[in-house]
Amino acid sequence: MRGGGDGVLWLSDQAPRRDGGGRPGGARGGMAGMGGMAGMDDSGMGGAPGRIPNKRLWLRSGSNPLTAGSVPASEPVLLLDAQQQASSIDVEAHGGPYNVTFPMPEPGVYNAYFVRRAVDQETLAVTVAKAEVMRSAGHSKVEGEAQLMVPRTDSRVPVEIVRERKDGEGLFTRINYGDTIRFQVLRDGKPVQNARVSFTSGQGWSNSVQSDEDGRAGFVVIRDYFPEWREFDRRHRETFVVSASFPVDQAGEWQGSPYHSVRYTTTLAGAYYPAIEDYESYAWGLGIAVVALLFSGTAVYLYRRRRVRPYREVSFDE
Amino acid sequence: MSKLRDAVNNVDLKRFRFWFQLAAFVLFVYGGYLAINLGNSLPMFSCGYIRDGRAGVCYLLPLQHQLARPWPQLFSYAGVAVLTGFAIFALWFIVLNKGWCGFVCPLGTLQDWLTSLRQKLGIRQSGYTHEQFRRLTWIKYVLLALLLLIPLGIGGGLWSHEVGAPFCQICPGRMVLPLFVGDFSQWTIDFSSPGKIVLTALGMGITGLFIVGAFVKKRFFCFFCPMSALHYLLSKPALLRLRKDGSKCTRCGDCYTACDMEIREIADDVTRKEIMTDDCTLCLKCVAACPEKGALKVDFANITFFESTEEGFIKRMNKGIRK
Ligand code: SF4
Ligand code: SF4
Ligand code: SF4
Numbered sequence: 001m002r003g004g005g006d007g008v009l010w011l012s013d014q015a016p017r018r019d020g021g022g023r024p025g026g027a028r029g030g031m032a033g034m035g036g037m038a039g040m041d042d043s044g045m046g047g048a049p050g051r052i053p054n055k056r057l058w059l060r061s062g063s064n065p066l067t068a069g070s071v072p073a074s075e076p077v078l079l080l081d082a083q084q085q086a087s088s089i090d091v092e093a094h095g096g097p098y099n100v101t102f103p104m105p106e107p108g109v110y111n112a113y114f115v116r117r118a119v120d121q122e123t124l125a126v127t128v129a130k131a132e133v134m135r136s137a138g139h140s141k142v143e144g145e146a147q148l149m150v151p152r153t154d155s156r157v158p159v160e161i162v163r164e165r166k167d168g169e170g171l172f173t174r175i176n177y178g179d180t181i182r183f184q185v186l187r188d189g190k191p192v193q194n195a196r197v198s199f200t201s202g203q204g205w206s207n208s209v210q211s212d213e214d215g216r217a218g219f220v221v222i223r224d225y226f227p228e229w230r231e232f233d234r235r236h237r238e239t240f241v242v243s244a245s246f247p248v249d250q251a252g253e254w255q256g257s258p259y260h261s262v263r264y265t266t267t268l269a270g271a272y273y274p275a276i277e278d279y280e281s282y283a284w285g286l287g288i289a290v291v292a293l294l295f296s297g298t299a300v301y302l303y304r305r306r307r308v309r310p311y312r313e314v315s316f317d318e
Numbered sequence: 319m320s321k322l323r324d325a326v327n328n329v330d331l332k333r334f335r336f337w338f339q340l341a342a343f344v345l346f347v348y349g350g351y352l353a354i355n356l357g358n359s360l361p362m363f364s365c366g367y368i369r370d371g372r373a374g375v376c377y378l379l380p381l382q383h384q385l386a387r388p389w390p391q392l393f394s395y396a397g398v399a400v401l402t403g404f405a406i407f408a409l410w411f412i413v414l415n416k417g418w419c420g421f422v423c424p425l426g427t428l429q430d431w432l433t434s435l436r437q438k439l440g441i442r443q444s445g446y447t448h449e450q451f452r453r454l455t456w457i458k459y460v461l462l463a464l465l466l467l468i469p470l471g472i473g474g475g476l477w478s479h480e481v482g483a484p485f486c487q488i489c490p491g492r493m494v495l496p497l498f499v500g501d502f503s504q505w506t507i508d509f510s511s512p513g514k515i516v517l518t519a520l521g522m523g524i525t526g527l528f529i530v531g532a533f534v535k536k537r538f539f540c541f542f543c544p545m546s547a548l549h550y551l552l553s554k555p556a557l558l559r560l561r562k563d564g565s566k567c568t569r570c571g572d573c574y575t576a577c578d579m580e581i582r583e584i585a586d587d588v589t590r591k592e593i594m595t596d597d598c599t600l601c602l603k604c605v606a607a608c609p610e611k612g613a614l615k616v617d618f619a620n621i622t623f624f625e626s627t628e629e630g631f632i633k634r635m636n637k638g639i640r641k
Contacts, residue, residue, distance in 0.1 A: 234510040280506035285522050288507065292526025300444065300534050
């Protein structure tokens with residue numbers, strides 16, 4: 001199924017563009033599961049000295065990352081920084097698509113939440129778009145990294161999706177094709193059963209499941225990047241969008257408008273990349289090493305034998 | 319005082335070196351598990367690809383990454399990082415000089431272990447002819463030049479980032495050293511781009527060659543090592559020095575026979591006082607093998623702390639024969 005223009009709101013670290021692609025600019029942080037450049041690919045020497053990296057997030061509408069456009073809004077974003085300090089970030093006031101910018105002074109995980117409440121036809125729609133931004137310290141480990149990686153929730157956030165970590169995940173661990181990623185849907189910090197959870201890949205393929213009794217849902221990250229070999233980029237980045245929605249029977253009043261039920265919708269976007277198996281081969285590596293080993297070993301052996309022989313011949317002549 | 323000096327001069331260098339090298343190997347391959355971190359500018363192959371175990375990083379890795387920064391950055395603020403990295407590297411180096419190779423470098427130690435294995439198996443060693451030596455000794459300078467120029471070319475937009483850290487791609491240390499922490503992940507061919515294929519395939523081929531080479535020839539790789547070339551360019555102000563007094567030398571050739579690097583000058587040159595050449599690893603085996611008092615000596619900041627003596631020579635000889 002192709003995800004459509006369904007008006008689902010999510011936060012992206014890429015400006016809305018028709019192609020939806022493009023590399024993340026500026027700051028070293030990336031969306032959840034992206035971190036900085038992984039491992040040895042990068043020098044980790046940071047940017048200009050003394051410059052605090054900034055992250056800019058855009059609000060986008062439509063669960064298909066390929067086609068999701070921009071959308072106007074005025075709500076501030078709630079930011080929980082690496083040290084779990086909360087602050088409110090106002091929308092950038094220079095017109096254009098909705099976006100917010102915040103500094104990431106220290107390595108760690110930064111959670112940003114866009115929260116909207118509106119009553120429509122006696123239903124209160126509660127929407128939370130969440131972004132999880134990692135800032136790594138190049139390829140060096142950050143002190144207490146395991147602690148920084150623990151997913152967090154906040155009581156100010158009515159509903160959210162929490163991504164469970166991969167085994168041994170660090171700030172620069174990436175999500176790769178073939179990985180199974182798991183999410184938990186929480187309302188007021190408690191798991192939500194039977195929420196409809198949808199995963200939409202960068203190319204717009206989507207899959208939906210119901211969350212289990214712990215509010216959990218898992219998806220296999222499919223490979224949907226099949227370029228010509230010459231164009232293959234092992235750092236190719238795709239964005240996924242996960243959304244969860246569910247109704248709750250609850251009556252009340254929001255800003256003077258009465259409602260009889262509540263509809264919760266929450267999203268979380270992230271990035272994923274080719275897996276090592278998509279472009280590296282152990283068989284070839286080991287094969288070439290063994291061939292070189294046998295070849296040079298035989299060469300040394302033959303060379304030594306050749307040097308021994310004339311001596312034998314002389315002794316036979318006697 | 320003179321007793322202490324005698325004790326040092328009579329040292330069983332072979333045993334001392336074995337334990338020193340083992341300790342250094344453990345430190346630089348496993349020290350990271352104890353949260354030891356000596357920084358990114360180490361003057362020997364504490365390989366950056368030993369992910370968690372390393373206690374610091376071989377300078378060549380960050381150097382290549384730094385030089386690949388875009389030129390406008392490299393020639394402004396990023397240049398500061400390059401210079402500080404280099405200054406720290408030089409400081410480390412100046413203390414021990416090429417002793418980093420003879421006593422600390424894990425890849426050098428590994429080659430010595432392969433040599434011991436060969437000796438135990440009773441297989442004889444290979445050597446170069448004088449002519450081969452003369453022709454091959456330049457390779458390390460070529461590698462050093464490429465290691466600096468390719469990243470600079472990347473920063474200047476001349477070629478793609480895919481060939482970043484080119485020397486690390488072909489360095490056998492990247493394949494061999496992580497094995498000691500159970501990491502086999504470097505033994506692959508990277509098919510993501512033509513440049514990567516060529517470099518990783520070269521790397522795997524060189525790894526095969528390294529194993530055979532280091533087995534039949536002492537310190538096979540060190541002869542081609544660009545780190546060694548970089549060392550030599552900086553060795554003038556170093557504190558640890560190998561010195562020779564030609565007037566005491568009888569040109570018996572014992573030192574040359576002992577030298578893993580097959581350096582002829584150590585025996586033949588009776589005029590030069592500063593006898594350390596670019597291939598030397600400051601392993602000090604020549605000093606231990608020399609029977610003439612004071613012909614070869616090691617100074618630290620101009621204070622001699624180890625020199626060749628007849629007594630030491632005889633002691634070590636007897637040990638060698640009994641074994
Ligand atoms: S010359 Fe040998 S011992 Fe020295 S850094 Fe290179 S590999 Fe290590
Ligand atoms: S071992 Fe000593 S005496 Fe013999 S050639 Fe070498 S420096 Fe000269
Ligand atoms: S010259 Fe001496 S110190 Fe240098 S490598 Fe040869 S034996 Fe070792």
